[in-house]
Amino acid sequence: MSRSGRDPDKRVRKTRGRTESSRRWLERQLNDPYVKQAKADGYRSRAAYKLLELDERFAILSRAKRVVDLGIAPGGWAQVVRKKRPKAGIVGIDLLETEPLDGVTIFQMDFMDDAAPQRLEAALEGPPDLVMSDMAANTVGHKQTDHLRTMGLVEAAAWFAIETLDEGGTFLAKVLAGGTDTELLSLLKKHFTSVKHAKPPASRKGSSEWYVVAQGFKGRS
Structure with missing residues (x-):
């Protein structure tokens, strides 16, 4: 000491x-x-506390019944959902192998695969009310390229949420410093009643990550 x-x-x-x-x-x-x-x-990663802190601020999990976890590995976020909403249906996807979690359906495949969205939808008994994404592209060491690659994943996740979420649902995604790109931010504001950015305390100070929290999905009409 x-x-x-x-x-x-x-x-x-x-x-x-x-x-x-x-x-x-x-x-x-x-x-x-x-x-x-x-x-x-007993959490698989420190990322679990990011979700816990975001939930404390935005009540993200308060009504979650059907959840899609994009970039699930190693499973920390899904563990939080299981603990807070034990009866919720959860399906996750990741390129990396993820150890099985009780009550969670996990696909090891690329979310950008054309077949991925349909498989995720089919695994739930109804439309999700929460789509959460902790995905980030593998870095190549060039900041602009890394940013574009990761934001491309965020945009794909956002469109998946817009196309599948139940009315009133929530979309949560990791973005990079500077927040959500203008075009994507406009898209989210068009489809959700509330769109906010947050950096939970569990996110390292030196990290460029932020999170966008879009709540109150307006529906597809």
Whole structure:
């Protein structure tokens, strides 16, 4: 313990074969209180607290009965939904393999695959009232390109929500610094009664991620 009574930060030594970026990532993980809390609470990732904090502010899960989780791996958000709304139907999709979750239907496939939307819809007994997306494109190291790739996924998720959500439903998605692009923001405002941006406390200060919360889906008429 330090003189202040706090555990001192853990340092990760430089070793052969470990890049500097991976060393910094491991060091950050070891010293992250949300990572430690996730382990203690049985959540698969610290991302669970982002959803919990967003739900506390926007009551996202208060009426959720049928939920689509885009970019489900490793399953932290779905765990939160199961805990808060144990009777809700949940279907998720991810390119990455996701360990099974009780009561959750999981597809390992690309959301951009033409067959993905239909499979997600078919797995629920009715239209979803919550579509949530924590998807982000694999980075290539070029900020503008990475932004465009990720926002392309957000736009695809938004259109999926607009085409499938039940009236009054909610769309939640991770976006990047600067918030939702103007064109997409206009689309959301057209179809939802409330569109807001938020950065939950569990989101690392150095991270460029924000979340867009669109509530009160107006329907497709």
